[in-house]
Amino acid sequence: MKVERVELHRLRLPLVAPFRTSFGTSTTRDVLLVRLDSPEATGWGECVADAEPTYSAEYADGAQQVLRDHLLPRLAAHQRNGGVVTAARVAPLLAGVKGHPMAKGALEMAVLDAELRGVGLSFAGYLGAVADRVPAGVSVGIHPTVPELLDAVAGYLAEGYLRIKLKIEPGWDVEPVRAVRERFGDVLLQVDANTAYRLADARHLAELDAFDLLLIEQPLPEDDVRGHAELARRLRTPVCLDESITSARAAADAIALGACAVVNVKAGRVGGYLEARRVHDVCAANGVPVWCGGMLETGLGRAANVALAALPGFVLPGDTSASGRYYRHDVTQPFELDGGHLVVPTSPGLGREPLPDALAEVTTSVQEVML
Ligand code: NPQ
Numbered sequence: 001m002k003v004e005r006v007e008l009h010r011l012r013l014p015l016v017a018p019f020r021t022s023f024g025t026s027t028t029r030d031v032l033l034v035r036l037d038s039p040e041a042t043g044w045g046e047c048v049a050d051a052e053p054t055y056s057a058e059y060a061d062g063a064q065q066v067l068r069d070h071l072l073p074r075l076a077a078h079q080r081n082g083g084v085v086t087a088a089r090v091a092p093l094l095a096g097v098k099g100h101p102m103a104k105g106a107l108e109m110a111v112l113d114a115e116l117r118g119v120g121l122s123f124a125g126y127l128g129a130v131a132d133r134v135p136a137g138v139s140v141g142i143h144p145t146v147p148e149l150l151d152a153v154a155g156y157l158a159e160g161y162l163r164i165k166l167k168i169e170p171g172w173d174v175e176p177v178r179a180v181r182e183r184f185g186d187v188l189l190q191v192d193a194n195t196a197y198r199l200a201d202a203r204h205l206a207e208l209d210a211f212d213l214l215l216i217e218q219p220l221p222e223d224d225v226r227g228h229a230e231l232a233r234r235l236r237t238p239v240c241l242d243e244s245i246t247s248a249r250a251a252a253d254a255i256a257l258g259a260c261a262v263v264n265v266k267a268g269r270v271g272g273y274l275e276a277r278r279v280h281d282v283c284a285a286n287g288v289p290v291w292c293g294g295m296l297e298t299g300l301g302r303a304a305n306v307a308l309a310a311l312p313g314f315v316l317p318g319d320t321s322a323s324g325r326y327y328r329h330d331v332t333q334p335f336e337l338d339g340g341h342l343v344v345p346t347s348p349g350l351g352r353e354p355l356p357d358a359l360a361e362v363t364t365s366v367q368e369v370m371l
Pocket residue numbers: 019021026029048049050055139192194242293294295296319
């Protein structure tokens with residue numbers, strides 16, 4: 001493929017309700033999109049970096065700058081040297097830049113969308129999907145009180161969500177989990193701490209063992225893989241890693257150390273959908289179940305996630321919620337629940353594209369990058 005033009009779009013979408021985690025409260029989502037034009041097709045990539053570097057080191061302004069000043073120039077130089085651009089070549093071309101997986105992943109996603117549209121193949125077909133719909137879970141933020149949390153969970157279950165994930169932090173863990181378990185019986189239930197605990201909290205976290213949770217996600221800091229292995233020995237609840245799993249190699253290492261029994265796969269965190277598939281493959285080879293994480297994506301990133309979640313190793317419901325969980329007006333045709341599932345797109349590329357009016361409504365800037 002020949003990349004003829006690239007634009008970096010910034011959007012600001014209001015969330016339907018504030019979303020609180022152990023690292024902060026979001027009321028809007030700042031999104032960076034990559035639009036890439038080739039003679040054959042237009043492709044879109046979504047950068048999942050937040051406005052602030054609080055989930056990981058990346059943030060939207062920094063991602064835009066590294067794309068413009070360091071990543072896109074490498075693509076342009078490759079083309080000037082007569083090279084053809086394909087999604088499989090993006091990561092090797094960008095390997096000289098350290099870090100910035102979310103920025104790299106957004107560029108690879110845009111190239112892949114354009115490439116697949118050019119040949120009439122869907123993300124699902126390309127990645128190796130085996131399901132035509134995927135079960136939807138929902139991530140429920142920290143609420144001011146337990147009754148308010150129970151109202152929120154009741155609403156999601158009424159909508160059809162098949163699995164509940166509660167965000168936890170010290171001071172908001174055993175009580176909300178007990179309350180949800182008592183009120184909603186044997187619902188599929190798990191928790192996510194986003195690194196908020198320390199190994200010294202092991203005895204406290206073991207109190208969660210009474211509630212038959214599917215897993216506890218990323219209790220300890222991202223660089224403390226050995227700590228998770230030690231914690232796993234002290235808990236009955238399976239340990240799942242999110243922030244720590246930055247590559248397929250990191251997944252292999254964490255599994256070898258006994259640090260995780262389950263893995264959350266997020267393409268942005270590992271540098272794109274190709275590496276995400278490799279994480280899936282490593283986990284499957286080790287008998288480790290995976291599920292698809294979420295980063296409050298628009299319909300573009302959501303479409304790619306739903307395709308990824310249809311691979312055979314994704315045996316647990318993901319944070320693949322309907323568009324309406326986060327956005328009143330998505331920028332694409334929305335994803336909606338159908339019996340607690342989302343339908344995997346089968347049209348070429350993402351199978352979703354921005355609706356021009358919806359996109360314009362939330363766009364705050366567009367920057368053309370000269371190739
Ligand atoms: C997680 N996602 O699994 C992340 C955390 C997260 C669905 O729980 C703005 C941008 C707000 C990224 C809030 C879910 C966010 C965000 C939470 C990521 O750890």
